Amino acid sequence: MRVAIASFEFEGNSLSLRVARKEDFARFGIFHGEDVTRVAAGKQFSITGALDTLTEAGVEVVPIFMSRCVSGGHVDDTFYDEVVDIIAEGISAALPLDGVYLSLHGAMICATEKDPEGGVIRAVRERLGDPAIPIAVSLDLHAHVTQRMADMAQIIVGYETYPHVDAYRTGACAAGLLVRAMKGEIDPVTRIRKYNAIVPVLGGATLGDEPMAQVAALSRGLEAEGRALSVSYFPVQPWLDMADVGVTGLAVTDGDPAAATEVAQQVLDAIWDRRRVFELPAMTPAEAVRAAVDYPGRTLIVDAPDAMGAGAQGDSPALLSALLEVAPETDAAIYIVDPETAARAFELGEGAEAEFHIGAKQDDRWFRPVSVVARIERLCDGRFTYSGGPASGATVTTGQTALLRKGGVRILVGSFPFYEHMDEHYAACGIDIAGCKIASFKNLMNYRKLLGPGVQYIPLHGPGGAPLRLQDVAWENRQRPFWPADDTDQPQPLPATA
Structure with missing residues (x-):
C-alpha cells in the first residue's frame, strides 16, 4: 500500500x-x-x-x-x-x-x-x-x-x-x-x-x-x-x-x-x-475587572471579541484601558499585539520609561490606542513551545516582545498574533500568572485548562473581530432566516441537504 x-x-x-x-x-x-x-x-x-x-x-x-x-x-x-x-x-x-x-x-x-x-x-x-x-x-x-x-x-x-x-x-x-x-x-x-x-x-x-x-x-x-x-x-x-x-x-x-x-x-x-x-453570560471590560477585584481568588479574563484563536487581530486595548482605569495597582497580566510599540521598546532598552500609545493599530474600527507612561521591564523574542493542544510540541514566536509595567499591570506587547494554548507565552517572557490576580487570554477555550480551586473565568462581550453575540453582526451574505439572528423554532436545512 x-x-x-x-x-x-x-x-x-x-x-x-x-x-x-x-x-x-x-x-x-x-x-x-x-x-x-x-x-x-x-x-x-x-x-x-x-x-x-x-x-x-x-x-x-x-x-x-x-x-x-x-x-x-x-x-x-x-x-x-x-x-x-x-x-x-x-x-x-x-x-x-x-x-x-x-x-x-x-x-x-x-x-x-x-x-x-x-x-x-x-x-x-x-x-x-x-x-x-x-x-x-x-x-x-x-x-x-x-x-x-x-x-x-x-x-x-x-x-x-x-x-x-x-x-x-x-x-x-x-x-x-x-x-x-x-x-x-x-x-x-x-x-x-x-x-x-x-x-x-x-x-x-x-x-x-x-x-x-x-x-x-x-x-x-x-x-x-x-x-x-x-x-x-x-x-x-x-x-x-x-x-x-x-x-x-x-x-x-x-x-x-x-x-x-x-x-x-x-x-x-x-x-x-x-x-x-450555547450562549454564556459575559461582561464589559470594566464590569469584568471590578468583579475580578472583588473575587477572593484569581480571575482569567477572556477577551473573547479580540480572540486571536478565532481570527481577531489581538490588538484591542479595551481591557487594558479598563485595567488602568479600574484597578491600576492590581497585579495583572495582559497580552496585546502592537509591533510598533514593541519595536520602540527595543530601541529604548530595558529599564527605560516612556509614554506609549498601545493597541488599535492593526484594527482601528472600534478603538483608539491607549496612552500610558510605562517602564520597560524586559525584552524577549517571544519564543515558546506548545505544551499541549493541536500544535503540541511546535515552537512559535510572538516576535519582538516587550514587557511593560504600569503600577501593578504588566503589559506584554508582542509583534505577532498567535494561537494561545495556555500560559506559555507569558512564561516565555518571565511572567508567572499564578502570582497575578488577573490574567487575560485572547482565546475562547484553552484557558479552561488553567482553572481550578480559587480560579474563575469571566468572558468579555463587546465589539471586535470575534463578537460573542452573533445576532448583532451585520451579516451580508448569510441566507435568512438563520439562528440566532432569527428566533425560529423550526430549523432551516441548507440547500445542499434540503
Whole structure:
C-alpha cells in the first residue's frame, strides 16, 4: 500500500482584516517532502497521528507538504494557488497511489476560491484520476464542511474535543479507516446534514456535561452501537459570512449512504436542540475587572471579541484601558499585539520609561490606542513551545516582545498574533500568572485548562473581530432566516441537504 499525505491548515474569519500570506505561514513553518516526516515526528499533530498509523500498518508513506498559520481573515490567493499546485504536483509525482490522507482545518477563506478545502480535495481527486482511490481527511471541530468535500472524500473525521486535545487521535482515526478501505475491509461513504444556524464558540466546550459534551457522547454511542464507522459534529466557525455555512452532522458508514444520512441527521438535531444553551453570560471590560477585584481568588479574563484563536487581530486595548482605569495597582497580566510599540521598546532598552500609545493599530474600527507612561521591564523574542493542544510540541514566536509595567499591570506587547494554548507565552517572557490576580487570554477555550480551586473565568462581550453575540453582526451574505439572528423554532436545512 502506498499513500501520499499532506497538511494545509488555516481558520478564516470574515470579520477579520488580516490577510495570511506566505511569510505568515513561514513563521510557523513550510515543509516539503521528507521534511514533513522529520518535523511531524513525535508531535501531537493530526498528520503525525496519520503518519504513525500508516507506518504501523506497513504502508509506504509519501509526504508532500505541511504548513499551518494562526487564524485570521483570509489566505492570500497567490499562496493558496501555490500550495494547491504543490500538493497536486506531488500527487502526480507519487503515482501510483492506493490512497491519500489530508490534514485540513476546514474553515479556510480565500478571496477567489469560495471552498478552499474543497478545492484542495478536488485537485487531489483530479490527479488521482480513479474515483475509487480513497481519500481520508481530518478536520477541526469548527470546520465548514461543504457538500463538495463530502462528495470527493470517502472518509472525513473531525476533532471530538474542545479544548482541542485529540488532533493526533483524529488523524490516526482517519488514517485507520483509510487502511481498512485500501485492504478492502470496508467501503466507506461520507454523508452530511446541515442547518442554517451558527452557535457561539464560547459555550461549545466538550467538558463535563456541557451541551457539546452531550453531543459528543451521543456520537460515540452511535459508533459503539455499530451505526457508523465514525461520527463527527461541526458547530462551525461562526464568523464565516457565507451563504452555505451552518452547523453540521457527519457520518461515515460501510457502504450504506442511507444509514450515514440518518446518523448525520440525528447528530445535527442534537446540536439544534441545544442551541439556546450555547450562549454564556459575559461582561464589559470594566464590569469584568471590578468583579475580578472583588473575587477572593484569581480571575482569567477572556477577551473573547479580540480572540486571536478565532481570527481577531489581538490588538484591542479595551481591557487594558479598563485595567488602568479600574484597578491600576492590581497585579495583572495582559497580552496585546502592537509591533510598533514593541519595536520602540527595543530601541529604548530595558529599564527605560516612556509614554506609549498601545493597541488599535492593526484594527482601528472600534478603538483608539491607549496612552500610558510605562517602564520597560524586559525584552524577549517571544519564543515558546506548545505544551499541549493541536500544535503540541511546535515552537512559535510572538516576535519582538516587550514587557511593560504600569503600577501593578504588566503589559506584554508582542509583534505577532498567535494561537494561545495556555500560559506559555507569558512564561516565555518571565511572567508567572499564578502570582497575578488577573490574567487575560485572547482565546475562547484553552484557558479552561488553567482553572481550578480559587480560579474563575469571566468572558468579555463587546465589539471586535470575534463578537460573542452573533445576532448583532451585520451579516451580508448569510441566507435568512438563520439562528440566532432569527428566533425560529423550526430549523432551516441548507440547500445542499434540503
